[in-house]
Amino acid sequence: MTQAPGPPPVLPYDDPDRRPGRTLAAWAAGLLLAGVSAVVGCRIADVDGVTPVPQLLAFLPWLLAPTGAALLLTALARWRIGMVWGVAVLGALAWYIEPYGKNPKDAAASGPPVAEVRVLSSNVQFGRGTESLVGAVRRERPGLVFVEECDYGCQDTLRRELPRADFPYRQAVEAGGSEGSVILSRYPLKAAAGVPGTMGMPGAVADVKGHDVRVQLAHPMPPLPRQVGLWRSELGELRDFAAAGRSQPTILAGDFNATQDHAAFRRILDAGLHDSAGLTGKSRAPSWPSRLRPPLGTQIDHVLVSEEFSPHTARFIELADTDHRALLVDLTMHRPAAS
Numbered sequence: 001m002t003q004a005p006g007p008p009p010v011l012p013y014d015d016p017d018r019r020p021g022r023t024l025a026a027w028a029a030g031l032l033l034a035g036v037s038a039v040v041g042c043r044i045a046d047v048d049g050v051t052p053v054p055q056l057l058a059f060l061p062w063l064l065a066p067t068g069a070a071l072l073l074t075a076l077a078r079w080r081i082g083m084v085w086g087v088a089v090l091g092a093l094a095w096y097i098e099p100y101g102k103n104p105k106d107a108a109a110s111g112p113p114v115a116e117v118r119v120l121s122s123n124v125q126f127g128r129g130t131e132s133l134v135g136a137v138r139r140e141r142p143g144l145v146f147v148e149e150c151d152y153g154c155q156d157t158l159r160r161e162l163p164r165a166d167f168p169y170r171q172a173v174e175a176g177g178s179e180g181s182v183i184l185s186r187y188p189l190k191a192a193a194g195v196p197g198t199m200g201m202p203g204a205v206a207d208v209k210g211h212d213v214r215v216q217l218a219h220p221m222p223p224l225p226r227q228v229g230l231w232r233s234e235l236g237e238l239r240d241f242a243a244a245g246r247s248q249p250t251i252l253a254g255d256f257n258a259t260q261d262h263a264a265f266r267r268i269l270d271a272g273l274h275d276s277a278g279l280t281g282k283s284r285a286p287s288w289p290s291r292l293r294p295p296l297g298t299q300i301d302h303v304l305v306s307e308e309f310s311p312h313t314a315r316f317i318e319l320a321d322t323d324h325r326a327l328l329v330d331l332t333m334h335r336p337a338a339s
Helices: 020-045 053-057 060-077 080-097 130-140 152-161 228-244 263-270
Strands: 113-123 144-148 169-173 181-185 189-192 203-208 211-218 250-255 301-305 309-317 326-334
Touching (some): 020 053, 020 060, 053 060, 060 080, 113 130, 113 203, 130 152, 144 211, 152 181, 169 203, 181 211, 228 250, 228 263, 301 309
Parallel strands (some): 113 144, 211 250
Antiparallel strands (some): 113 326, 144 181, 189 203, 203 211, 250 301
16 A cells, blocks of 8 residues: 655754744844943943943944844844843933933022123144134134143144133143143133143133132043043042032033943032033034034033023034034023022
């Protein structure tokens, strides 16, 4: 008797859920989600971690791209656990993209206004953008100018092009390369100890309509792979400066080499200061690198102010020959409580 033929043999990968393309997609999605999860986990834990986490935290919003790609791959791979994982990571990113700190209404200063103060902060990249900065200063007419990476040539140019008649008061660290910096002021300045750092961070006390205002330039080291500890330490020095003057009107401005997604920067805000760009709806406007068109880039240049100030506009200005956009902020100073 002839035996009936049996079922056909099962060939490798004939199961649609085990096809090599879907397996590869699942692996790729897992690797992407693992990398993004490590960065987001540090953000949730309120730490900056180790290289490459601090560098990636600077671009936290852009981690939406690999997360979206990972979600697409999990769908192609029909990997349900991966889909749940991806949605959770996407939700965490969306949450932390929101501005850090107080709601603008909650941060509104009390007391009668006593002065309008316009502040300009600019990193001129080893002095290369000085001529462009001079044009911006003449055009915008700020009362306080914070200039980072202002080398000897930069400071000579500022003395020549912005004479004492325009800015009678200056506080500078004269040095070459990225170590030089200067504060220009239309308000009388009294010398004050600056914040110690690898690069110059001068400080002073400005007399604004009879009220003392601490003004401090910020320019800590960037979080280079082997210098994350130094970067964290110098941001800590700025945090100590902020905490030491909680009862005094304060403007802390410059290139912080940090964003609101860095724990070390948030410690400065938690010491009693507010980010002017954040309070005016510009918390994610990029300031660096300027060669990338917005919205690409990240915001590492900030003007931080104490509760006596109400920021009402913040603009990032394109300057030639520097990799940073300048930040121009209009502030209303209110009568300090001590007065």
